[in-house]
Amino acid sequence: MxxxxxxxxxxxxxxxxxxxxxxxxxxxxxxxxxxxxxxxxxxxxxxxxxxxxxxxxxxxxxxxxxxxxxxxxxxxxxxxxxxxxxxxxxxxxxxxxxxxxxxxxxxxxxxxxxxxxxxxxxxxxxxxxxxxxxxxxxxxxxxxxxxxxxxxxxxxxxxxxMSVNIELPTDEGLKMLAPDKNHNAILNPMKNIKNEIVRNKEEKKIFKNTPKYVPAGQTTQLIVGATRDSDYKIINLAEGLYKGYDLKRVYYSAFIPVSQNPLLPRYEKPPLIRENRLYQADWLLRFYGFEAGELLDEKNENFDLLLDPKCDWALRNIHHFPMEINKVDYNLLLRVPGIGVKSALRIVSSRRFGKVTFDDLKKMGVVLKRAKYFITCDGKYFGIKSMDSNQIKKNIIGMDESIYSKQLSMFELQGGVFNEKGSGLSL
Amino acid sequence: MKKDLVYLYDGSFEGLLTCIYEVYYRRDDPKQITSKEDLTFSLVEEYVHIDTEMDKFKKVYESIESKISREFLKTVFYLYLSEDKDSGIIVLNYIRTGYKYGKDAMNYQTNPYIRAANEIYRKVSLERHRFLGLLRFKMLENGILYAIIEPDHNIISILGGHFSQRMSNEYWIIHDVKRSIAVFYNKEQWIIKSFESIGNISFQENELSYQSLWKAYYKHIAIDNRKNIRQKKSYMPTRYWKHLVEEGVQKNGFNKTNLD
Incomplete structure (x- = not known):
């Protein structure tokens, strides 16, 4: 060949x-x-x-x-x-x-x-x-x-x-779809690689010429939507991997039907929005100081497909808002929807030269159509009359009709995925 | 009516910083600082020719480095490379603001002059970063790796260092055909020279088969169910496709467009 x-x-x-x-x-x-x-x-x-x-x-x-x-x-x-x-x-x-x-x-x-x-x-x-x-x-x-x-x-x-793919978030999933594999066989090499990285770092402190061992760290991949595992289970697993195994990245891959196996769900299209929500949540865990338990819980097992996880969190915790842009510290700025790591850093460094105004925020890259409901600038509020989370949610979702309708059709496609077992995804 | 003052320089970075020296020395307030080549003549403007002087250039260069910061100086250089039509006056305003606020000046994000400069810096450095990936070498018969680029900004001088480290044991040329200049590397050092055309090109015998391998890989690595051309174009704007092996119709190892 x-x-x-x-x-x-x-x-x-x-x-x-x-x-x-x-x-x-x-x-x-x-x-x-x-x-x-x-x-x-x-x-x-x-x-x-x-x-x-x-x-x-x-x-x-x-x-x-x-x-x-x-x-x-x-x-x-x-x-x-x-x-x-x-x-x-x-x-x-x-x-x-x-x-x-x-x-x-x-x-x-x-x-x-x-x-x-x-x-x-x-x-x-x-x-x-x-x-x-x-x-x-x-x-x-x-x-x-x-x-x-x-x-x-x-x-x-x-x-x-180096990476070892976990692929399926739970052992039950593996038993059903990958009977030749089990979680221990996957987690053991991950643990060994982690220990070896730690040992290598210690050795390097003593012997400068020690060759590097996996300097960019290890990663893994989880398939989303091949089993009935909830987002809550997935991000809890991700959090455990970041904390316990020191992983650099967990990748999420929307399940793409590559076989007609009756054990597998049938999608018209891969669950891309769900995958996107998981990536957003993953970012919140790694760079924004959130914990998995804050984003989802046993009752809310899956992300809202219409709202990004940070907005969702903010609306459920509306009592923390509005926050004053010129006062709150960096860690809190990061929790405001529409403010990212870069814009938060810009705000903090600019505050030393004087008050940051609403106009400045836009130029610093803050997404005001989301942020405006959650902030004050020098005491002034630019959102809607009341801090009513339902009303804010409607405004945020309704802002862009086209995105809304596009997401809705994806959302409908995903309903009824697991109907044969009766429960479906709890959306 | 008092005419607007316009400074003209020879188009070099040294010339631009000599202008800055003269602005301070003569206490002038020019409305434009522009390269002689880019000049469009106007009756309401008064033109002053500034001759490049190395000692004046050095004074400004060293003063920015010590009184503001090295990073700030780098931004000034990137502004120059941007070839933005207003880059001269943006540089002047940026440096004025820099002297006013000192070492921390770059962090003053709400200042319009700092922001305007940072915005252009971002564009130039984004383009540089893109070309670290999008530049394509082709192996010539004599073993030299040859790349053609046509960037928006004059980034060839900030690409050379990267490739001299990475490809330290190869001979290579990066040719900016838009500006007729090229970086040459001889396994020891790299230099920039003006360079019109390389003449008749013949490739090493297996060059075309590696190009075919790459095109096949490029096609097969995409997942059909996730097709998203819009996203691809947003990361890799179509104006950069011209010299990509994997995009466009090709003839004799070159994209058809640059044979026409």
Whole structure:
């Protein structure tokens, strides 16, 4: 088979993994070497689905020994299969990199023969890239659950980022859709990678020349909407992963029907708005000082599809508002809908030179059509007459009719998804 | 009627800062500071030609660096690179405000002059960042990697450093065909020279097959169910597609548009 056919098959097989980020590592080039890694990450192109292309994201192989119902590469699926040799992967990576097509390599794979065998092949690729080719660009490798700890560790010494996909948020989900996997097999390597990162950092303090171990940290991916797990369960899991496992990112991927398995829900379209709400909530956890328990609870298990999670929180806690822009501290500014991290920083640094006015806010990038209901500027309020959360909600949702109707149709599509079991999603 | 004062300089960064020196020295209040090449003549304006002088340039340069900040100086340089038609006067107002508020001046977000400058700085640095990704090298027969760009702003001088670190062991050329200048790198240092055309191009034998591989990858990595061309265009504006291998119709390894 031609390399180009393999590339088509193995890019197709890899594209459902959402992560493509090349950030978090500042590896510098070596003498006579090729490449470095920029801490901020660089996008090299954008594909037709609007996603950034930063890394060459491919599977090494899509011949899988497992049969997970949600996965396009499952054993029982009838589709073209291919396997790259390590040499082919190295050659494409180096030549794409020299032409500035990519920031580096993101290599994953179906489980070929055994987890250890698959991991051994990864090791060959990363060793050749780093040692033979003197390649210092970004490398992201998937750790294969079930592979030996020592093997995973030896690969970790060569890469910038490692990740293990959890895919399904709960063990029940895994039992139903991926009977060959269980959560412990996934969480154990995550724990090991975390411990190894901590140990490596300590060692680096003593021995400067200790090679870096997974400097950009580890990430994972959760599929949204393949099982009946609520948003509350998902963000609680994400919070636990950030706190307990020190993860850099949790990615959420709207379930795209890749099989007709009766255990799986049927969507007209992937639940993209729900995915977006989860990303917004994820941002609130990581950069805005929110806790999962503040955003949702047992009674409100899922995000309002018509309202972003921060607005939703603010309306449920309307007694905290309005906040005075010129007085409240940074942490509270971050809780105002329509104010982001950048605009909050701008407000704080500008306050030292004088009062910030309502007009200034717009120029600082604050989204006033949301923020105006929740703030005062020098004592003046620009929202509606009363701080009535229902009325504010109506105003915010009604602002843009087109967005509203678009969201509503998505919302209707998602109703009745799990009807065979009678409960549906509690929207 | 008193005419509006317009400063004219040679279009170099050194020339621009010499103008700033003269504004302070002569206690003038020009309404425009502009490169001689960009001048459109008007009867209600009085023109003053400012000759570039290195010691005056240095004085202004060092004074901004020590009295305000290095970051501030960088913004002034980016304003110059923007080639915005008002960049001269924006620089003057920015520097005046800078001297007034000192080290913290850049944080004065509510000041209109600081904000105007930051806005342009943001555009130039965004374009630079985009080109770190969107620039495409092609391997010539003689082993030199060659890239053509046509950026809105004159960013070639702030791209060179990045690629000299990343591609330190390659020979490469980045050619801004809009401004007829290029960065040349010889595995040791990079220089900027004016450069019209590279002449007849022949590629290394496997160049076209790597281009085909990349195009195939580009097509297959997109998820059809999530098609969103609008979003793609918002991140990667169509004006930058001209020199992308993965977009547009191509002929002999170049996009058709730049053969016409």
């Amino acid at each position: 031609d390399v180009i056919n393999k590339l088509q098959i193995l890019a197709d097989a890899a594209k459902y993994d959402v992560s493509c980020s090349s950030s978090g590592s500042s590896r510098s080039n070596k003498r006579g070497g090729l490449g470095n890694a920029q801490a901020a990450g660089i996008c090299h192109s954008w594909s037709d689905d609007g996603r950034c292309i930063s890394l060459l994201k491919i599977l090494m192989s899509n011949y899988c020994i497992y049969d997970c119902a949600y996965c396009v590469n499952r054993l029982s699926n009838d589709l073209p299969r291919a396997t790259f040799t390590p040499e082919e992967i190295v050659d494409i990576t180096i030549n794409f990199y020299k032409r500035n097509y990519i920031e580096g390599l993101f290599l994953s794979s179906a489980v070929v023969k055994s987890p250890n065998h698959t991991m051994e092949m990864f090791k060959k690729v990363v060793m050749d890239l780093r040692e033979k080719e003197n390649f210092n660009g970004y490398i992201h490798i998937k750790a294969i659950p079930g592979a030996d700890k020592d093997l995973i560790d030896s690969v970790g010494k060569y890469v910038d980022r």
